[in-house]
Amino acid sequence: MSGGDDAAAREAAALKALSRRIGRAHLRQRLGLEHEAELRQRRQGARSPHLENWRALPSLLHLLLTLTGLRERGRRNTLRIELLERDCALARLPAAFEGLRLLHLSDLHLDVGNGFVEALIERVRGVPHDLCVLTGDFRFRTYGPCEPAMQALAALRPHLGARTFAVLGNHDSIRMVPAMEALDIRVLMNESERIERGGEALYVAGIDDAHFFRAHGLHKAADNIPAEACTVLLSHTAEPYLQAAHCGFDLMLCGHTHGGQICLPGGIALITESTAPRALVRGAWRHGPMQGYTSVGCGSSLLDVRFNCRPEVTVHRLVRAGG
Incomplete structure (x- = not known):
């Protein structure tokens, strides 16, 4: 058997094991939608309804930014990753979890190049945290090979917490899951x-992409969680916030929007590629008893520039409400 055959056999075995865990229908749906999306993207190009799939758009923006002298400034901005620290007061947080620190990274787009992974490693290196959560989009493009992003993730992994959880985004393939879990990322x-x-418990739940693939199952994610338990929900996007709030989650951590990435002065987003309300585009928000936080992301998409919207990594310190 050749090396290529060996690799195919290993992937088939890994996907079979994943199918037993998440269900045959979920795996088939995700793989089928990924395949159709890639075929459609290659065929339609600029006619795709999703901006991140417009193949001609990055070249046009690159030319425009070069002509205006802003290209290199925008690239430098992508490497100026800031660390945000915030307290999050949860009414049902068990006393044993008072002060728990969650390091939150979203929209990493690790295979963008230009020194980004090195800058991200430098930013998170030595940041104290108890758990790390990654809310999707590990690949720069929405299609193509996964290996470069997974290699970059392997370089980043030693600088993340021993317990690291992740969900997939609309740029990600379900074929990434075995490689990520081989890095001890759940x-x-x-x-x-x-x-x-x-002696007390906190639950972390996570759903598959709700933006493009719509493969999320909130009820399934919540099935094994006691009704009274405090639960942090990981979602790539804030779009299913209404359903999440009524499922009884306490805190929803997400990303996807990049905060707009290219914004007007004051951080006013021009485009967010999200159906969620503008109030949920970036930062902290609330719907009913559920709190939420939408990261502006630490990477960049479509084009490796940022304006008026610095990339971020966030440490959420959980505290008891009224404590």
Whole structure:
């Protein structure tokens, strides 16, 4: 058997194991939609309804920014990753989890090149945290090989917490899951995990992409969580916030919008590629009893520039409301 045959056999075995875990229908749906999306993107190009699939657009923007002298400034901005730290007060947080620090990275787009991974590693290196959560979009393009992004993730992984959880985004392939879990990153595919500390429990749930693939299953992610438990939900996008709030989640962490990435002065986003309300495009928000936070992301998409919207990594410190 050739090396290529060996690799294909290993992937088939890994996907079979994943099918047993998440369900045959979920795996078939995701693989089928990925295949159709790639065929459609290659065939339609600039006629795609999603901006990130417009093949001609990056070249046009590159030319425009070069002519205006802004190209290199925009690239430099992508490497100026800031660290944000915030307290998040949760009414149902168990006492044993008071002060728990969640390092949140979103929209990493790791295979963009130009020194980005090195800058990200430098930013997160030594940042104290107890858990790390990654809310999707590991690949720069929405199609193509996954290996460059996975190699970059392998370089980043030693600088993340021992317990790291992730969900997939609309740029990601379900074929990434075995490679990510080989790096000891738990990918939550409409699933949840119980975290224990001092005899008490906190739950972390995660859903598959709700923006493009619409493969999210909130009810399935919540199935094994006690009704009274405090739960953090990971989602690539804030778009299913209404359903999430009524499922009883306490905190929803997400990304996807990049905060607009190319914004007017004051951080006013021109485009967000999201159906969520503008109030949910970036930063902290609330719907009913559920709190949320939409990261502006630490990477860039479509074009490797940022204006008036610095990339971020965020540490959420969980505290008890009224404590």
